Amino acid sequence: MGMRSTEDDGVLGLLLRDLRRQRSLSKQVLAERAGFSLNHLRRIEASEQTPDAETVLHIAQALGLPPAHRQQLVDRATAAGRLRWYDSVPPLPDDARPVLEKVLTGHEPYPAMVTDSCWNIVALNHTMETLMSEVAGHLLAPANFLRIILHPDGLAPHLTNLAQVRYHVMRMLRRWSAITGDERLRELEVSIADLPSGRDAEFSGSADAEFDGSGEADRLLLPIELYREGHLLTFFHIVTSFGERPGTLFSDIPSGPLGGIALESFLPANTETRFLLGSPAPVSPDTGSTSGATQPPPPGHQQHDNERKTS
Structure with a gap:
């Protein structure tokens, strides 16, 4: 229903979606690897929910990203997650x-x-x-x-x-x-x-x-x-x-x-x-x-x- 954080404006979810597609992974496979429900991952990729830093780290690890790239995404999530x-x-x-x-x-x-x-x-x-x-x-x-x-x-x-x-x-x-x-x-x-x-x-x-x-x-x-x-x-x-x-x-x-x-x-x-x-x-x-x-x-x-x- 479009529950989007105004501070990240959905960009982080789109980045994670593109990284998943580049690795030819289905949402189901990535969700299982990251330990999340499929619905949770769908909402993140659809920019309906802004993931926190810990969630982004789990997804980045499940995607097999190198440590430097993982940290970049975590830093972005931390900035977006400020209340x-x-x-x-x-x-x-x-x-x-x-x-x-x-x-x-x-x-x-x-x-x-x-x-x-x-x-x-x-x-x-x-x-x-x-x-x-x-x-x-x-x-x-x-x-x-x-x-x-x-x-x-x-x-x-x-x-x-x-x-x-x-x-x-x-x-x-x-x-x-x-x-x-x-x-x-x-x-x-x-x-x-x-x-x-x-x-x-x-x-x-x-x-x-x-x-x-x-x-x-x-x-x-x-x-x-x-x-x-x-x-x-x-x-x-x-x-x-x-x-x-x-x-x-x-x-x-x-x-x-x-x-x-x-x-x-x-x-x-x-x-x-x-x-x-x-x-x-x-x-x-x-x-x-x-x-x-x-x-x-x-x-x-x-x-x-x-x-x-x-x-």
Whole structure:
């Protein structure tokens, strides 16, 4: 479905494909030699997934390339694999970035990001960056994930269950704002509530009755249904804290060097989403949305969102 890293622009995958063809190897043979699934190799060669340095090394060895040529490809993969980092408050410790980078790249091909105590994005892995590729530029400085997911210039037009996601986001934000007394969270709550897709009136009445009665287990595994490129991707959103959260500059809750920093993972909720993201592993039992195949777009979804102006 075209999940391409913007930093390598697909060139590395094409190089590996040409090297394989020069040696008259089939994809199946090369995949077996490198120890990968055939689907994984296909996605790399089709520039739908940018391989990391270790993956490139395995492929280069399976191709029988000389050491100097292998290193050139590995260096290229290392450069392409650098993640996009944003400023965080407070700044990350010097030794934290390499650790977080390993965690984010280890989640590939599933989306993942690191956020601070106000849900400002600290870093994205490549799959997450691709899913956010059509987010308007004015939402990226600063890049606040809660604002992005609910904003009409962000991910909101792509969500098929926007009302449900919106309700739970606001419920969570209000709860943490009340617990911490953090003025930044209150300001964020007000700014989101003023969005066309996030007015307080939309969280009352039938919305409360529909979503608040779903049960604690359902709230823990809230599906995020994202319609992209003719496919419905369904994720479970899991948050892992590295320190106390919320641990903010303006609260009395103690925090360590990574206080407030969290890993936010988006795990596939069904087999189709796993397949579309390049993982052959089955899901059992199959939960969430029933299909990741081509689906009708959500109401108001624009087929040509790439025409949206960014700043």
